[in-house]
Amino acid sequence: MISALGGRTIASVSAMGQLSLFVWQMLRWLVVGVPQWRTWRRTMPLFYEVGNRTLPVILVTGTFVGLVLAVQSYDQLRAAGFEQRMGVLLSITLVQELGPVLAGVMLAGRVGGALTAELGTMRVTEQIAALQVMGADPIRQLVVPRFLACLLLAPLLTFFCDVAGSLAGWFVAVRLKGIPSGPYWYYIRDAIETWDVGVGFAKSLVFGAAIAIIACYKGFTCRTGAEGVGQACTESFVISFIVILMTDFFLGTFLSGLYRGIYGFKSLV
Amino acid sequence: MVSAGSRAGSGNEAVVRLVDVHKRFDELVVLSGVDLMLRAGETTVVIGESGSGKSVLLKHIVRLLRPDRGEVYFHDQRIDNLTERALVPIRPRFGFLFQLSALFDSMTVGQNVGFPVAEHTRLSRKQVDEIVARKLAMVGLDGIQSKWPAELSGGQKKRVALARAIALEPELILYDEPTTGLDPPRADVINELILKLKRELSVTSVVVTHDMSSALKVGDRIIMLYQGKFIFDGTPESIMRCDNPLVRSFVEGRCSEELLQALHEKGEA
Ligand SMILES: Nc1ncnc2c1ncn2[C@@H]1O[C@H](COP(=O)(O)OP(=O)(O)OP(=O)(O)O)[C@@H](O)[C@H]1O
Ligand SMILES: [Mg+2]
Numbered sequence: 009m010i011s012a013l014g015g016r017t018i019a020s021v022s023a024m025g026q027l028s029l030f031v032w033q034m035l036r037w038l039v040v041g042v043p044q045w046r047t048w049r050r051t052m053p054l055f056y057e058v059g060n061r062t063l064p065v066i067l068v069t070g071t072f073v074g075l076v077l078a079v080q081s082y083d084q085l086r087a088a089g090f091e092q093r094m095g096v097l098l099s100i101t102l103v104q105e106l107g108p109v110l111a112g113v114m115l116a117g118r119v120g121g122a123l124t125a126e127l128g129t130m131r132v133t134e135q136i137a138a139l140q141v142m143g144a145d146p147i148r149q150l151v152v153p154r155f156l157a158c159l160l161l162a163p164l165l166t167f168f169c170d171v172a173g174s175l176a177g178w179f180v181a182v183r184l185k186g187i188p189s190g191p192y193w194y195y196i197r198d199a200i201e202t203w204d205v206g207v208g209f210a211k212s213l214v215f216g217a218a219i220a221i222i223a224c225y226k227g228f229t230c231r232t233g234a235e236g237v238g239q240a241c242t243e244s245f246v247i248s249f250i251v252i253l254m255t256d257f258f259l260g261t262f263l264s265g266l267y268r269g270i271y272g273f274k275s276l277v
Numbered sequence: 278m279v280s281a282g283s284r285a286g287s288g289n290e291a292v293v294r295l296v297d298v299h300k301r302f303d304e305l306v307v308l309s310g311v312d313l314m315l316r317a318g319e320t321t322v323v324i325g326e327s328g329s330g331k332s333v334l335l336k337h338i339v340r341l342l343r344p345d346r347g348e349v350y351f352h353d354q355r356i357d358n359l360t361e362r363a364l365v366p367i368r369p370r371f372g373f374l375f376q377l378s379a380l381f382d383s384m385t386v387g388q389n390v391g392f393p394v395a396e397h398t399r400l401s402r403k404q405v406d407e408i409v410a411r412k413l414a415m416v417g418l419d420g421i422q423s424k425w426p427a428e429l430s431g432g433q434k435k436r437v438a439l440a441r442a443i444a445l446e447p448e449l450i451l452y453d454e455p456t457t458g459l460d461p462p463r464a465d466v467i468n469e470l471i472l473k474l475k476r477e478l479s480v481t482s483v484v485v486t487h488d489m490s491s492a493l494k495v496g497d498r499i500i501m502l503y504q505g506k507f508i509f510d511g512t513p514e515s516i517m518r519c520d521n522p523l524v525r526s527f528v529e530g531r532c533s534e535e536l537l538q539a540l541h542e543k544g545e546a
Binding site for chain 2: 133142
């Protein structure tokens with residue numbers, strides 16, 4: 009019992025060590041690669057692939073989440089007489105929380121799994137070993153471009169999610185519930201600060217980076233055989249999902265504490 | 278071509294030396310104290326039953342795997358403890374044909390064969406294309422540059438992978454089952470190619486094979502791996518006269534007495 013526990017501890021400690029080494033090597037090649045044209049030449053097709061896979065689902069989910077939020081919050085706010093400010097609640101939630109998280113989850117599901125499958129297949133069929141034996145570093149060649157694509161596209165996808173959700177909220181508030189369009193936008197402009205946008209941006213960068221690292225690491229360390237690849241994909245998605253929600257909580261708590269420390273409490277309504 | 282200047286002409290110099298190499302994967306001991314010296318210009322054939330560790334042995338020579346214990350030398354340089362970065366200048370001097378070809382799925386045949394050339398030289402695209410065409414012609418496949426690996430048969434993949442392995446005209450070529458999956462005439466083309474590379478470029482090679490006719494044709498020396506050690510090491514002539522039953526059963530392609538007995542016992546039970 010104790011020895012089994014010890015064995016598992018040792019295994020997970022060594023896995024953490026392996027992951028740290030992986031991240032460290034990636035960061036080193038990232039520093040080398042960012043100024044190089046060929047890194048971007050390898051990244052371009054990935055931008056297209058990542059965007060193409062995720063943008064439609066992100067627009068759809070963003071829209072529906074915006075609709076649901078607006079419908080749900082309208083009655084409550086109207087009872088309190090604050091319905092003209094419902095845009096504020098909606099936008100803050102979208103920009104700070106739901107935009108980054110939804111975009112992150114969609115990225116993990118649509119892209120993270122696919123990256124793990126691709127790299128896992130490359131590992132199982134020894135394509136990664138082939139790169140290595142030809143003197144081409146697999147981390148530089150494969151991981152750095154995928155990391156860059158996820159890191160840089162995550163904020164953009166988050167932005168699209170925010171926009172889709174806000175337009176859906178506007179549609180419910182102004183078109184269905186008859187709130188005048190002028191005050192609706194006025195309160196939003198008044199309440200949303202650069203800080204809120206910054207929080208969403210920071211979160212989305214962290215999520216994009218985490219998804220790429222988890223997906224690539226899982227692919228690189230995938231066990232042989234077709235089931236090894238399948239298992240790595242599932243694990244990649246589940247771990248990314250948990251990491252997104254956990255970092256969202258910790259990062260959110262930390263950043264709002266920081267905000268209160270600097271500016272004091274802010275009321276949304 | 279990168280290393281043409283440093284190529285040794287003499288027939289006695291050790292190109293590769295393995296000293297007391299041990300390797301295990303968890304509980305599975307694959308190599309237990311292997312000593313091996315490969316001389317310049319010599320073709321060594323490695324035989325042994327499936328799972329005996331032939332591929333693992335080859336991967337130690339090119340440092341795709343590191344020994345748990347023991348040393349690996351390339352010429353006079355110890356390579357088992359070098360970093361990946363320090364290995365990069367040595368890599369183009371090895372050519373490695375993977376058992377499963379390991380062609381890059383995301384690249385065409387032409388890009389696959391040209392990859393090591395583009396990676397290690399500053400030749401223009403036109404010059405690279407010429408090398409690619411020449412190497413593909415050597416394996417009888419010129420003209421399929423724009424095909425994708427997924428469109429090829431197993432035997433064609435193997436030959437493209439061979440063209441890629443010899444693209445930089447390495448001084449040491451490791452062939453992991455080069456003729457498996459080829460029809461007899463095509464297999465013989467590969468045998469002739471191995472002989473030709475040896476004759477014209479005095480390449481040092483190691484050939485892993487199950488095909489005894491190929492082994493006898495191309496080998497200057499034959500080694501048999503069994504339970505982590507060499508149980509035979511000698512010329513093709515001497516292996517025909519060897520009376521070790523394990524070696525005999527392999528050479529004659531016949532089931533050993535023990536296996537036969539095991540089969541009968543199962544049948545009776
Ligand atoms: N990376 C690895 N991790 C774990 N086990 C491995 C690894 N590589 C090889 N093995 C194991 O080592 C043993 C020897 O494998 P190897 O591929 O060298 O056999 P082989 O002699 O080439 O067989 P074959 O003729 O079928 O190709 C096998 O039991 C294999 O499962
Ligand atoms: Mg093998």
